[in-house]
Amino acid sequence: MKKTGDQQLIKKMNKTIVLDTIRQRQPLSRADISAAIGLNKATVSSLVSELIESRLVTEIGPGASSGGRKPTLLLFERSAGYAVGIDIRVNDLLAVLVDLEGNVLKEKTTKLSDFSPDTVLNHIRQSIHQLSKSLPESPYGIVGIGIGVPGLVDEKSQVISAPNLGWNQIDLLGALAPEFGANIHIDNEANAGAIGEKLYGAGREAQNLIYLSIGIGIGSGIIVDGALYRGTSNFSGEVGHMTVAENGPLCRCGNRGCWETLASEKAMLDRAAKLWSDLVPGLEDIIAFARKGDAEAIRLMNDTGNQLGVGLANLVNILNPELIVIGNRLSLAGELLQDEMLRTIENRSLSYHRKKTTVAFATLGTSSTALGAASMPITMFLSDPDVLPASKVNS
Ligand SMILES: [Zn+2]
Incomplete structure (x- = not known):
């Protein structure tokens, strides 16, 4: 019997759901899948057979029995x-x-x-x-x-x-x-x-999160209800160009006082170049100075932490996120920035908004x-x- 287009579409959707269920809950049996997604066992078995044939799923030894024959467990074939x-x-x-x-x-x-x-x-x-x-x-x-x-x-x-x-x-x-x-x-x-931090890093459990990429500039990826918010033209998230100081430093975008002119790695390096004019310090140098107790380096970290907090307080108020993940280069200085950053968020954001917000540094480091x-x-x-x-x- 020739199947209609709709039947094929439904089968494809069901197969994807079965595969997703195996990926998320493995190891599990065919009966577990049937119970989890409400498809009858015969349909699940037939879809699982196809997934095994296409080598995306493998069977492993029997699991614990609930009385009868021990069920065969299924694993997603990640390789x-x-x-x-x-x-x-x-x-x-x-x-x-x-x-x-x-x-x-x-x-x-x-x-x-x-x-x-x-x-x-x-x-x-x-x-x-x-x-x-x-x-x-x-x-x-x-x-x-x-x-x-x-x-x-x-x-x-x-x-x-x-x-x-x-x-x-x-x-x-x-x-x-x-x-x-x-x-x-x-x-x-x-x-x-x-997406990297949501799938594999600090954001695995979070449904509403903002990932901040702080290096030369500041960009963000905003995840709402588990999915990336892309905006109308895919250009959402340019938080580095939000104005935080009306007459602040000139930004590469032509505006003045953008957040990234005050809180990015580049902002920190520009200030450091004036502090230590005899050398050209990189972020790693400033981190090393601060860890050794250099007062200027510590002040630079505190000031940057404070400027980070100013922008983050705005984001907390606007988006009421569950989690903010700070990633890319500036995450290397996490422990040196965080006290001042958290204090400023506490002082400047609305109390009901920040109540359930956690701020973390990227667990994938610079690989997010x-x-x-x-x-x-x-x-x-x-x-x-x-x-x-x-x-x-x-x-
Ligand atoms: Zn700008």
Whole structure:
């Protein structure tokens, strides 16, 4: 009997739900799945058989019996395929090879000094080929690639503008797709970082969270009810350009007193260059000075913590988040910034709004974006396991 389109669609949806249930609750039996999602056991069994055939699910030894025959338990086969996640940063390019659960198999960092799109694209290609040399034998190989870019990326994956790279209207997707297939996702680095922390890091339990990427600038990814809030044009989250001081320092956007002119890594480095004019201190140096008890360095940390708190108090009042995760470079100074930052949030935000808000530093360190980027092609692959062909990358 020929199935109608609707029946096929429903079957596909059910299969995705069964796969998601196995991924989230493994190990579990066919009966457990049936009870969890309310599909009858025969349908669940048939969908599970297909998932086993496509090697996304495996059976393991019997679980505890509730009286009768011990049930066979099912596991998601996280090594059925792999993905590459890339974070294009201002100093370097981080590339990670992960399995379908986001576990890192291998990573590669490449120093960047020339940001021309062709050079960066070459580094991306080399990184993918290099990482794919470590690829274990698997049924699907590399299922896709995700890339986080420090700039505006529209809903068609086009890089509209990345000021720190000097990029305007760059089509990374078009440049990479002929070689690496269509499952390539380009997104703003803070959006990718937010997804990374939500799936694998500090935000796993949170439904409403703001991830702040604080490096040279300040960007954010906002997760509302478990999903990324993208805005009308995919440009949401530019919190670094919220005005916090009407006549403050000039920002690269042309405005004055943007939050990132006062609370970013760059703001800190600019001040440090004046304090220690005989050397050019980097963030790691200032952290080391502060840990050794240098009064100037401690004051710089406290001032930056305070400026961070000013902007965070605004975000707490507007979005009433459950969790704020501070990531990227400034998370390295977490313990030195946090007292002053928390004090300012306490002093400046509305008490009912901050009551249930926790502020944390990224548990994935400076890998949040690369891991979140890698998760995007994985999510796409797993949402339709029948359709996507294996796209093996030859090293
Ligand atoms: Zn600005």
